Amino acid sequence: MVRKIAERGDAIPALAEIFREHGFAGASLSEITKRTGLGKGSLYHFFPNGKEEMAQAVLDDVAGWFETNVFMPLRESEDPAAGIDQMFKAVIRFFHSGRRVCLVGTFALDDTRDRFASEIQSYFxxxxxxxxxxxxxxxxxxxxxxxxxxxxxxxxxxxxVLARAHDDSALFTRAMKRLHQRTKGVHRDRP
Amino acid sequence: MVRKIAERGDAIPALAEIFREHGFAGASLSEITKRTGLGKGSLYHFFPNGKEEMAQAVLDDVAGWFETNVFMPLRESEDPAAGIDQMFKAVIRFFHSGRRVCLVGTFALDDTRDRFASEIQSYFxxxxxxxxxxxxxxxxxxxxxxxxxxxxxxxxxxxxVLARAHDDSALFTRAMKRLHQRTKGVHRDRP
DNA sequence: CAGATTGTGTACCGTTCGGTACAGATCCTA
DNA sequence: TAGGATCTGTACCGAACGGTACACAATCTG
Incomplete structure (x- = not known):
């Protein structure tokens, strides 16, 4: 009856998606048990401090992903332009071309920020x-x-924000292209 | 014992602030009664549809403010540059130099968007x-x-988002200055 | 195979949630 | 000043909330 398969890390992608969709306050334990497939028993076994610890784990995971896929290339690419290229590629991939929201941004906007102020601050x-x-x-x-x-x-x-407001991922990719262009130096708005 | 002073509109600024701070899901009726000074009776008298109607009223109010203070100047200023100047002035004032968050942006990011999709979409x-x-x-x-x-x-x-993440309103005003500059045409990143 | 460790389902806790009902106070109109 | 319309405090509702307790199952270690 009991599955021993689960590891703490397995729950994190689902948790991340739930927090992205509902924010911290809106992420209910019932939805979390549903989408992670973990009962409350397992959940509180892995995350004794409840929701707060789950969110913390997700933030750590995101920080790790960015460290590997965004910050490291920016720091260590021999050619800085190549590092910046990689950054934009990673960003577009991570945010599913604007269909996925930034968890850290979401947390930053409401009073959730106060709980995770230092993590949010250092991410940016x-x-x-x-x-x-x-x-x-x-x-x-x-x-x-x-x-x-x-x-x-x-x-x-x-x-x-805009891509989600308009439900338009093309808006996001266009904006990325223009921002990428700006990293190349002098820029004209009026051609 | 009973104050007849209250009007529906009087509650809206407080409601707006509460939704900004806590988001839609996180804004509890108990906090709403506390900060508006209105009991549940009055609240449900003015907003028979509860929280959803309160948020709707706040969105209408924001839309009206932007129509008057941002969109109209942009549309009707004889000198478009003057209209844009007014836009940035109004934005800086409205968002309290970055200390205040955009309610519409907050709603856009989580599943609250689905409830108010058309209002959010049209704002932007x-x-x-x-x-x-x-x-x-x-x-x-x-x-x-x-x-x-x-x-x-x-x-x-x-x-x-960044200003709030860093709790730094100077970041916001600096960013506004640069964006304002960009509305003036050719722009150089590398002087 | 014994025994500890780790993982899991379930029942349950008190609290808070959004929302309703309604009597009665206050105000407006005539 | 009468009487309807408008407003408000309070008591209450069922449901959902986050979290705890604990027996027991699965797995790992020897």
């Missing part, structure tokens, strides 16, 4: 910092690199 | 459209106007 801070460094290596001066990095990270978050 | 659609028209009048060609408008609206939403 690290992203902005490593992107700015890559832009600098690419020839941007310090100030322009920092500003452009901020604009790009904000632009991605904003594009996710 | 109208904004983008009237801004693009102003940019066109300012000399942008059709395509650049549309793209820049999309980038600016997304940029504002993203800046709100």
């Amino acid at each position: 801070a690290v992203w902005t910092r490593v992107l700015a460094a890559a832009l600098k290596r690419r020839g941007f001066d310090t100030r322009a690199a920092r500003e452009t990095a901020e604009d790009v990270v904000a632009g991605i978050q904003g594009a996710l | 659609a109208v904004w983008t459209r009237v801004l693009a028209a102003a940019l066109k009048r300012r000399g942008f060609d059709t395509r650049a106007a549309r793209e820049t408008a999309e980038d600016v609206v997304a940029g504002i939403q993203g800046a709100l």
Whole structure:
């Protein structure tokens, strides 16, 4: 009757999706048991601190994914342009071309932020910092690199909001293309 | 014992703030009664359909504010640059320099969007459209106007996310300055 | 195979949830 | 000042909430 198959990590993708869809407050235990396939017993065995610990685990998982697939390429690519290319590829893949929302952004907007302030803060801070460094290596001066990095990270978050508001993933990919272009230096709005 | 002072509209600013802070799911009736000062009786007298109707009223109110303070200036200013100036002034004021979150953006991100899909969609659609028209009048060609408008609206939403993540309103005002600059035409990232 | 460790289902806890019912207070109109 | 319309506090509802307790099953270790 009992399945011993489950590991803690197996639940995390489902948990992530639930928090993305409903936010922290809206993610109910009943939905969590349903979608993870884990009963309350297992859930509280793996996450003794309940929902908060589940969300924490998801945030860690996201941070790890970004570290590997976004930050590391930005830091370690010999050619900074290649690192930035990889960043955009990874972002488009991770957010399912705008059909998937940013969990950290969602948490940042409501009072959930207070529970996970440092994780949320560092997610964006690290992203902005490593992107700015890559832009600098690419020839941007310090100030322009920092500003452009901020604009790009904000632009991605904003594009996710708009894409979801319009239920239009093409909007997202178009926005990514333009942001990518901006990382290449002088940019004209009026051709 | 009973105060007859209350009008439906009096509750809306408090309701808006509550939904901004907690999202739709997280906004509990107990907090709503506390912060509006209205008992359940009054609340359900003014909003027979409960929370959903309260949120609807708040969305209408926001739409009205933007119509007056953002969209109308963009549409009707003789000088489109002046209209855009007014837009940024209004946005900075409305969002309290980034200390206040966008209610519509918050709703857009989680499953609350499904309840208010058309209101959310049209908020962003109208904004983008009237801004693009102003940019066109300012000399942008059709395509650049549309793209820049999309980038600016997304940029504002993203800046709100980042400002709140970092609890840093200066980040928001800086971002607004740069977005404003972009509405003035050719733009350089690498000076 | 014994015994600890790990994982799981179920019943249950008190609390809070959104929402309803309704008597009565207050206000508006005439 | 009468009487209807509008507003409000309170008591209450069933359901769902997050979380706990615990017996027991599966697995791992020796």
